[in-house]
Amino acid sequence: MSALGLVTLGLLTAVPPAxxxxxxxxxxxxxxxxxxxxxxxxxxxxxxxxxxxxxxxEPEPMNMVMTTGNKAEGIMIGTDGRYSSMxxxxxxxxxxxxxxxxxxxxxxxxxxxx
Amino acid sequence: MExxxxxxxxxxxxxxxxxxxxxxxxxxxxxxxxYFLFVLAVGLWSTVKTKRDTVKGYFLAGGDMVWWPxxxxxxxxxxxxxxFVGLAGSGAATGISVTAYEFNGIFSVLMLSWIFLPIYVAGxxxxxxxxxxxxxxGNRIPIILAVLYLFIYIFTKISVDMYAGAxxxxxxxxxxxxxxxxxxxxxTALYTVAGGLAAVIYTDALQTLIMxxxxxxxxxxxxxxxxxxxxxxxxxxxxxASNRSGNGSCGxxxxxxxxxxxxxxxxxLPWPGILFGMSIPSLWYWCTDQVIVQRTLAAKNLxxxxxxxxxxxxxxxxxxxxMVFPGMVSRVLFPDQVACADPEICQKxxxxxxxxSDIAYPKLVLELLPTGLxxxxxxxxxxxxxxxxxxxxxxxxxxxxxxxxxxxxxxxxEKELMIVGRVFVLLLVLVSILWIxxxxxxxxxxxxxxxxxxxxxxxxxVAIVFIMGCFWKRTNEKGAFSGLILGLLVGLIRxxxxxxxxxxxxxxxxxxxxxxxxxxYLYFSMILSVITLTTVSTVSWFTEPxxxxxxxxxxxxTRHDPKVQKEQVPPxxxxxxTLSQNGTPEASSTSIQLExxxxxxxxxxxxxxxxxxxxxxxxxxxxCGMESKGKKEPPSKAELVLVSLEENxxxxxxxxxxxxxxxxxxxxxxxxxx
Numbered sequence: 160m161s162a163l164g165l166v167t168l169g170l171l172t173a174v175p176p177a178x179x180x181x182x183x184x185x186x187x188x189x190x191x192x193x194x195x196x197x198x199x200x201x202x203x204x205x206x207x208x209x210x211x212x213x214x215x216x217e218p219e220p221m222n223m224v225m226t227t228g229n230k231a232e233g234i235m236i237g238t239d240g241r242y243s244s245m246x247x248x249x250x251x252x253x254x255x256x257x258x259x260x261x262x263x264x265x266x267x268x269x270x271x272x273x
Numbered sequence: 274m275e276x277x278x279x280x281x282x283x284x285x286x287x288x289x290x291x292x293x294x295x296x297x298x299x300x301x302x303x304x305x306x307x308y309f310l311f312v313l314a315v316g317l318w319s320t321v322k323t324k325r326d327t328v329k330g331y332f333l334a335g336g337d338m339v340w341w342p343x344x345x346x347x348x349x350x351x352x353x354x355x356x357f358v359g360l361a362g363s364g365a366a367t368g369i370s371v372t373a374y375e376f377n378g379i380f381s382v383l384m385l386s387w388i389f390l391p392i393y394v395a396g397x398x399x400x401x402x403x404x405x406x407x408x409x410x411g412n413r414i415p416i417i418l419a420v421l422y423l424f425i426y427i428f429t430k431i432s433v434d435m436y437a438g439a440x441x442x443x444x445x446x447x448x449x450x451x452x453x454x455x456x457x458x459x460x461t462a463l464y465t466v467a468g469g470l471a472a473v474i475y476t477d478a479l480q481t482l483i484m485x486x487x488x489x490x491x492x493x494x495x496x497x498x499x500x501x502x503x504x505x506x507x508x509x510x511x512x513x514a515s516n517r518s519g520n521g522s523c524g525x526x527x528x529x530x531x532x533x534x535x536x537x538x539x540x541x542l543p544w545p546g547i548l549f550g551m552s553i554p555s556l557w558y559w560c561t562d563q564v565i566v567q568r569t570l571a572a573k574n575l576x577x578x579x580x581x582x583x584x585x586x587x588x589x590x591x592x593x594x595x596m597v598f599p600g601m602v603s604r605v606l607f608p609d610q611v612a613c614a615d616p617e618i619c620q621k622x623x624x625x626x627x628x629x630s631d632i633a634y635p636k637l638v639l640e641l642l643p644t645g646l647x648x649x650x651x652x653x654x655x656x657x658x659x660x661x662x663x664x665x666x667x668x669x670x671x672x673x674x675x676x677x678x679x680x681x682x683x684x685x686x687e688k689e690l691m692i693v694g695r696v697f698v699l700l701l702v703l704v705s706i707l708w709i710x711x712x713x714x715x716x717x718x719x720x721x722x723x724x725x726x727x728x729x730x731x732x733x734x735v736a737i738v739f740i741m742g743c744f745w746k747r748t749n750e751k752g753a754f755s756g757l758i759l760g761l762l763v764g765l766i767r768x769x770x771x772x773x774x775x776x777x778x779x780x781x782x783x784x785x786x787x788x789x790x791x792x793x794y795l796y797f798s799m800i801l802s803v804i805t806l807t808t809v810s811t812v813s814w815f816t817e818p819x820x821x822x823x824x825x826x827x828x829x830x831t832r833h834d835p836k837v838q839k840e841q842v843p844p845x846x847x848x849x850x851t852l853s854q855n856g857t858p859e860a861s862s863t864s865i866q867l868e869x870x871x872x873x874x875x876x877x878x879x880x881x882x883x884x885x886x887x888x889x890x891x892x893x894x895x896x897c898g899m900e901s902k903g904k905k906e907p908p909s910k911a912e913l914v915l916v917s918l919e920e921n922x923x924x925x926x927x928x929x930x931x932x933x934x935x936x937x938x939x940x941x942x943x944x945x946x947x
Contacts, residue, residue: 188945189945192940192941192942192943192944193941196940199937199940
């Protein structure tokens with residue numbers, strides 16, 4: 160948790176409830192609300208950044224592994240569009256569980272004809 | 274609330290003190306009649322519009338609902354007359370901390386659509402016990418759960434709403450309770466029995482509109498009467514009954530009345546309990562309870578369900594303003610009655626010596642509003658009562674038909690299921706009427722408290738089992754079953770203890786054992802959750818893991834697994850047999866859905882050929898949604914349940930942004946009123 164969140168929690172626990180409408184400690188009620196929202200948005204931003212970088216980081220190894228993958232249903236929530244369309248494009252027309260052997264891009268893998 | 278067994282009318286109230294003998298004026302009656310006509314019209318229109326002779330049509334509204342009826346129905350099914358009476362009463366007695374229940378609901382309803390619903394959709398379930406049957410296999414967990422849900426519905430939801438509705442109808446309207454309730458139920462049963470979920474959802478949308486209009490009007494009047502928010506904050510602390518006896522703290526307004534977060538040890542709602550102990554039962558209510566989940570399952574697709582959830586979440590902000598604050602205003606305006614502290618006076622005022630805060634809302638309605646608006650508020654209360662009751666009826670009927678009846682008679686045709694479903698709704702109507710004498714004979718306020726405790730002691734184990742099932746692939750049937758049984762047992766023990774050691778009145782000495790006295794029920798809910806969690810984890814860890822088929826598409830992480838092919842369904846039937854004890858239900862339920870089509874067509878066809886049915890039979894058949902013409906084309910097998918998890922990406926992004934906004938608003942309110 161961010162330091163700001165810890166400070167807020169500390170305030171909440173340490174200060175006894177006040178009967179005058181000053182809110183907790185010396186904070187106005189609307190300040191308390193804003194702090195809560197700010198903490199939340201910071202957390203969301205962090206989560207979004209982590210998601211973006213962590214999921215973006217492994218497209219290449221994922222590609223190779225998932226050519227015979229089992230994710231067949233259209234658009235997948237939360238994943239990169241490029242990823243799913245690659246898998247979908249591997250489907251074979253011969254059988255619904257089969258996948259084509261599409262040759263890799265030039266320069267990545269050397270395929271020696273058998 | 275309380276009435277002597279021989280007197281037909283409640284006469285123990287001193288009419289001069291509490292509710293003056295005000296008869297319903299013609300303006301009020303006109304508004305009420307208009308309301309009933311409107312509701313009936315909407316109910317019958319939706320009955321005619323939808324196809325209700327299939328399981329999907331009757332119990333899931335054809336899977337065709339757009340977001341706004343779903344959202345409105347979520348709100349209306351949740352907010353019943355119990356909310357109006359209970360929230361206002363708690364606001365009058367203890368301040369705004371009870372709003373924590375409502376604000377917690379905001380997060381839970383959003384979690385339903387974003388986290389739990391995709392799992393339910395991927396697993397293609399209609400009822401919650403069915404999800405557990407698919408996820409864990411076997412019969413004992415779903416049967417226990419189905420029975421438990423029916424028990425909870427009858428003994429908590431229906432009784433709470435009947436109790437609150439009775440206060441209103443009997444005390445403020447001075448109508449004969451039986452007549453009023455039977456009349457109301459007859460009107461609503463008409464479209465509920467005939468139309469199923471579709472009728473309930475559309476009428477719920479109408480009831481929401483009426484509820485909000487009336488309640489917001491009353492809020493306006495009450496704030497005007499007390500001088501706005503500032504006036505309320507000042508005057509609330511001066512709202513003491515003038516006939517207060519003694520010098521204790523009983524009957525005094527709480528110092529932390531305008532705070533949600535309160536002292537962890539000495540207050541009525543400690544803040545750790547609010548954060549952790551309230552969220553598990555709240556999760557149970559919004560994410561695993563049949564009444565609520567069924568509405569989102571009836572949505573057209575996942576985006577519409579999310580939109581409905583968002584709407585319900587925004588609406589959940591309102592109860593603080595339309596129920597809790599008016600309750601506090603009522604205390605300010607009528608302190609001698611609402612805030613009565615002396616047991617004898619309270620007994621005279623409302624028949625309950627522990628306190629009369631429950632009359633807060635009805636008193637406001639009667640005293641503050643002019644004619645016409647009073648009729649509107651009565652319509653509001655009736656709307657709240659009816660919307661919740663019809664939703665409970667329909668969902669209880671769904672559980673009974675799809676889980677219990679299907680288990681007893683696995684080869685039942687769809688026609689039989691339809692009839693059973695409708696008959697069960699009628700049965701529940703009877704049960705509701707039978708609750709009236711219980712409500713009248715009880716001590717009123719105590720009944721409310723006991724009902725709350727039933728909920729908090731029995732819901733956490735179920736919620737934990739669902740959460741573990743959804744988020745940990747390793748959870749297996751043995752773990753879930755032992756966790757469930759242990760949790761329910763511990764909850765039952767505490768429940769019995771609560772009944773034996775009754776909570777004393779404010780001025781009496783508290784001599785209950787420490788286990789009951791010092792452990793607040795919210796803390797107990799946390800303890801219970803932890804117990805269930807550890808039991809489920811340990812037993813699952815030490816027994817064999819669940820098979821791949823059981824976990825596929827039924828947890829958060831496996832919800833995108835490809836569907837099991839239809840051709841594989843017959844060979845798959847031996848597999849459940851090895852997993853479960855008497856494993857027919859899973860295979861037979863899928864075979865029901867696949868085979869009823871042919872059976873239904875042949876049945877209705879043969880009926881057609883034999884004889885011309887009489888007019889009465891035809892009317893009953895129409896009511897039951899079975900046209901004797903029969904269906905010419907079988908419904909496509911794919912349209913059983915909402916199947917696709919796909920969403921339009923633009924709409925999805927918009928919904929996610931809206932989610933962030935909604936959660937931010939909720940957090941702002943939490944922070945503001947903390």
